[in-house]
Amino acid sequence: xxxxxxxxxxxxxxxxxxxxxxxxxxxxxxxxxxxxxxxxxxxxxxxxxxxxxxxxxxxxxxxxxxxxxxxxxxxxxxxxxxxxxxxxxxxxxxxxx
Numbered sequence: 001x002x003x004x005x006x007x008x009x010x011x012x013x014x015x016x017x018x019x020x021x022x023x024x025x026x027x028x029x030x031x032x033x034x035x036x037x038x039x040x041x042x043x044x045x046x047x048x049x050x051x052x053x054x055x056x057x058x059x060x061x062x063x064x065x066x067x068x069x070x071x072x073x074x075x076x077x078x079x080x081x082x083x084x085x086x087x088x089x090x091x092x093x094x095x096x097x
Contacts, residue, residue, distance in 0.1 A: 007060055011053035017046045 024040025031038075077084055083094035 014053035
């Protein structure tokens with residue numbers, strides 16, 4: 001699907017952009033409000049785009065990933081049904097205590 005491939009490429013591009021050097025002028029400190037600036041405004045934008053890209057990737061995975069089968073449980077006998085062990089007694093008097 002071309003649309004899904006473009007969505008995937010775009011999301012991965014945003015994440016890969018975080019691996020590049022921050023060449024902008026440092027304006028913000030990500031660790032302390034009163035600390036010296038260490039990150040540019042552009043880097044903060046790239047970081048935000050990468051966060052949203054992870055949500056896009058998850059949505060893409062959920063729509064295209066493997067389907068999860070629902071768990072099916074066996075019916076348990078009612079209290080007054082015959083016991084499934086074959087004793088002939090009611091379930092409540094045999095295995096259901």
